[in-house]
Amino acid sequence: MDLLTRSDLRTLLAEHDGPCVSIFMPTRRGGAEQDPIRFRNLLNQAEKKLVACGMRSPDARDLLAPLQTAQEEIDFWSNQSDGLAAFAARDYHGIYRLPCSFAEEVNVGGLFLAIPLLPMMHGGGRFFVLALSQNHVRLFQGTKFTISEVELTGVPKNIEEAMRNHDRDEVLTFHSRRTSSGGWGAIFSGQGVGIDDAKDDLLRYFRQIDHGLHAILKEERVPLVVAAVEYLHPIYRQANTYAHLEEQCIPGNPDRISSQVLHDRAWSIVQPKFQAEQTKALAKYQQVASKGKATDYAMKTIQAAYRGELECLFVASNRSLWGYVSKGSDQITMHDQPEATDENLSNFAAVHTLRHGNMVHALPIEEMPSGACLAGIFHLPPPKHSGKHN
Numbered sequence: 504m505d506l507l508t509r510s511d512l513r514t515l516l517a518e519h520d521g522p523c524v525s526i527f528m529p530t531r532r533g534g535a536e537q538d539p540i541r542f543r544n545l546l547n548q549a550e551k552k553l554v555a556c557g558m559r560s561p562d563a564r565d566l567l568a569p570l571q572t573a574q575e576e577i578d579f580w581s582n583q584s585d586g587l588a589a590f591a592a593r594d595y596h597g598i599y600r601l602p603c604s605f606a607e608e609v610n611v612g613g614l615f616l617a618i619p620l621l622p623m624m625h626g627g628g629r630f631f632v633l634a635l636s637q638n639h640v641r642l643f644q645g646t647k648f649t650i651s652e653v654e655l656t657g658v659p660k661n662i663e664e665a666m667r668n669h670d671r672d673e674v675l676t677f678h679s680r681r682t683s684s685g686g687w688g689a690i691f692s693g694q695g696v697g698i699d700d701a702k703d704d705l706l707r708y709f710r711q712i713d714h715g716l717h718a719i720l721k722e723e724r725v726p727l728v729v730a731a732v733e734y735l736h737p738i739y740r741q742a743n744t745y746a747h748l749e750e751q752c753i754p755g756n757p758d759r760i761s762s763q764v765l766h767d768r769a770w771s772i773v774q775p776k777f778q779a780e781q782t783k784a785l786a787k788y789q790q791v792a793s794k795g796k797a798t799d800y801a802m803k804t805i806q807a808a809y810r811g812e813l814e815c816l817f818v819a820s821n822r823s824l825w826g827y828v829s830k831g832s833d834q835i836t837m838h839d840q841p842e843a844t845d846e847n848l849s850n851f852a853a854v855h856t857l858r859h860g861n862m863v864h865a866l867p868i869e870e871m872p873s874g875a876c877l878a879g880i881f882h883l884p885p886p887k888h889s890g891k892h893n
Contacts, residue, residue: 507588509622509722515615516857519592522556522637524549524567524617527592527605530583531649538583542574545609549591552611555843586652590615602644602651611805612846614854618818621853621865622646625813630722631713632769634757635731635739637662640712642719643762648773650766658715665708681884702738709735709742720745728769730757772813780866784815788872796883799875801848802835809851811859813879816852820865822876824848852877 526545530538530640548568553563564571570589573579586605591599592615603622610616623629623646632650638661641676642653646758660663720727727745728755729736740748753760753768760768791797801824808814825845826837838845853863856879872878 504673507601507620508719511597511599512620512623514595515590515597515620516854519615521592522553522558522566522611523532523568523613523615524553524591525608526570526588527608527616527619528584528587529604529607530585530587530600532583532585532659535583535736538587539574539580539582541607542587542589545607545810546574548609549611552609552843556611557844559866566593567591570598573598585649590619602649603646604649610847610850612850614846614850616847616850618820618823618847618850618865621818621820621863630710630726630728630769630773631723632753632765632872633716633727633729634760634765635709635712635729635735636756641757642716643765643890645766645768645769650762650769652762653719655719657718659711662704662708665711666704680792705735705738706742709739712739713742713744713769716745723747727774727880728753728772730755730760730765732756784817784862784864784880785872787815788817790879791880792872797872797878797880799873799878801875801877802837804877804879805835805848806850807879807881808856811855811861812881813856813859813861814882815862815864815880816856817866817878818849818853818863818873819868819871819876822868823850824876830877849876852879 507597526542526549528541528545543660549567550560552558553566558566570591573589576761582600584600584602586601586603587599588601588605590596601623603619605619608616608619630645631653632645634641635644640655640658640660642655642658643650644653647653723745724747726747726749728749728751729739731739733752733754736752736754751772753765753772757765788797792799795835798807804813804816805824805828808816823841824837824847825841826835826848827844827846828848828851835848837848853865856863868874868876
């Protein structure tokens with residue numbers, strides 16, 4: 504599947520039965536001969552890691568069997584995006600083709616590996632672009648560096664399909680022309696049909712689109728940017744029910760704009776918001792660290808994340824801490840080098856912070872506060888109100 508929804512993310516962050524296998528790899532759009540071979544090699548690595556953790560080899564193969572089946576499907580490999588993420592546990596299997604290029608990685612532990620997915624959650628710039636015209640409707644999912652089209656179901660392909668079952672006295676045609684202000688305005692023609700009727704048809708068309716998008720966007724909290732000729736923007740806004748529709752739009756007919764240009768224009772709209780969120784969090788860390796309200800001490804950060812005491816966690820995207828947490832407690836043992844049964848403790852901290860509904864920012868180690876692998880801001884008490892209470 505091409506879309507990783509918030510529901511999928513909640514499932515990945517939940518507790519699972521037995522060891523959790525996470526596999527990440529870059530892929531080539533349209534597929535490449537070496538992709539299934541590389542994935543098969545990563546499955547073999549996962550099996551060896553499961554055996555090293557104490558699982559019998561036949562049981563390890565059974566655990567990975569659904570992923571093995573997927574990689575044997577030719578159609579699956581001919582329709583790739585920028586990266587592949589696959590997950591396996593006794594009670595869950597999932598495989599995703601995502602617009603994010605991952606480094607090759609196989610992880611076996613008590614939790615699924617979430618750190619590579621953080622850019623798909625927030626902060627790293629995940630967004631949607633709705634390319635909207637009379638003739639086509641397309642939805643794209645993007646990140647800072649990538650964009651890919653999302654397969655749509657339950658959405659009319661064009662206005663003709665939306666109006667097919669609607670009784671009309673006469674077929675309506677419409678086009679656009681440049682206005683005196685330099686923008687583009689809609690011109691509607693058709694005997695017996697007024698401009699208000701034309702707008703009603705567009706509104707009906709857009710409401711059908713909005714209704715169809717609900718199944719995809721209902722749990723999302725990332726920006727949606729509309730790309731359409733200018734006169735369509737206010738009409739779509741009237742039909743829209745998605746809470747995170749961006750005020751600024753991409754003007755022009757998107758049928759004539761490449762996906763890369765759509766990406767670049769959308770990113771220029773959403774990037775300041777993402778950057779501001781991370782910059783604000785880093786500034787707050789510096790402000791409160793000297794007051795004991797933040798920490799970059801790894802063990803203290805992991806314990807606070809486990810207990811839900813952090814309002815914000817910073818985790819190095821290119822460096823990990825290894826060890827294990829005693830079951831049923833937050834007693835932590837750390838190792839300089841990973842051992843066979845060790846957990847990725849950076850991931851442990853990230854998953855538990857996310858489970859508590861708090862923010863996680865993944866940064867290169869060079870951009871981390873104090874250059875630490877982990878750092879966090881503690882929940883601060885609400886400010887006291889000045890003045891006397893009656």
